[in-house]
Amino acid sequence: MKLLVLVVHDEPDVEMLFRQQFRHDLRAGRLSMEFVQSAPRALERISSVEDVSIILILSDINMPGMSGLELLPKAKAARPDVPIIMITAYGDAETKRKVLEGGAEALFTKPIDFSALRNEIDARVMRAA
Numbered sequence: 657m658k659l660l661v662l663v664v665h666d667e668p669d670v671e672m673l674f675r676q677q678f679r680h681d682l683r684a685g686r687l688s689m690e691f692v693q694s695a696p697r698a699l700e701r702i703s704s705v706e707d708v709s710i711i712l713i714l715s716d717i718n719m720p721g722m723s724g725l726e727l728l729p730k731a732k733a734a735r736p737d738v739p740i741i742m743i744t745a746y747g748d749a750e751t752k753r754k755v756l757e758g759g760a761e762a763l764f765t766k767p768i769d770f771s772a773l774r775n776e777i778d779a780r781v782m783r784a785a
Contacts, residue, residue, distance in 0.1 A: 658687075658688055658707065658708040658709065659686070659687040659688065659708070659709055659711050659780075659781055659784050660687065660688050660689070660690060660705070660708040660709065660710045660711065661687055661688070661689045661690075661710075661711060661712045661713075661714065661777060662689075662690050662692065662698060662701060662702070662710055662712070662713045662714070663689055663690070663691045663692075663714045663715075664691075664692050664693075664694070664695060664697075664698040664713065664714065664715040664716060664719075664724065664727065665691070665693065665714075665715070665716040665719070665743070666693050666694065666716060666719040666720060667716075668693065670691070670716075671691040674689060674691070675689065677770045677773075677774075678774075678777075681777075686781060687711070687777070687781055688708070693719075694719060694720075694721055694722070695715070695719060695721065695722035695723070695724065695726060695727035695730075696721065696722060698713070698715065698727060698731065699727070699730055699731065699734065702731055702734050702735050702738075703734055709784060710735065710738045711738070711739075711777075711780040711781065711783075711784050712738070712739055712740075712741065712776070712777060712780050713731055713735075713738055713739070713740045713741070714740075714741050714742075714743060714764075714773075715727055715728070715731075715740060715741075715742055715743065716742075716743045716744070717742055717743065717744040717746075717751070717755075718744065718745070718746075724742055724743075724744075725742075725754060725755070725758065728740060728742065728755070728758040728759060728760060729758055729759065732758075732759045739761040739780065740759065740760045740761060741760060741761050741762045741763070741764060741773075741776065742755045742760045742762070742763050742764070743763075743764050743765075743766065743768065744763065744764075744765060744766065745765065745766045746765075747763060747765035751763065761776075762776070
């Protein structure tokens with residue numbers, strides 16, 4: 657079974673950054689990453705997964721159209737078994753409260769601490785193994 661991290665972010669350069677940070681894991685086939693640039697596309701992908709096991713959803717909060725905060729309860733309803741980590745440039749206390757009350761596992765602020773993110777992903781890969 658293929659382990660998938662789904663990254664939801666409207667900025668295209670985020671994909672290149674994540675692929676570089678996790679290049680060894682991706683090359684080794686330890687996990688795969690898919691990138692969608694909107695919350696509606698994320699919901700489509702979440703509900704169409706058949707041949708992979710989603711181990712984590714990473715979503716930006718501020719996106720055009722449906723925000724990450726609007727995506728959060730819909731994604732949790734569709735896949736309550738999949739943890740969600742939100743990403744934002746604005747990590748104020750009110751945003752963190754909303755994110756955690758909405759069911760997210762954590763809130764990462766930009767620039768992303770990839771060491772902490774790697775620890776989160778490693779823990780999920782170990783649980784799925």
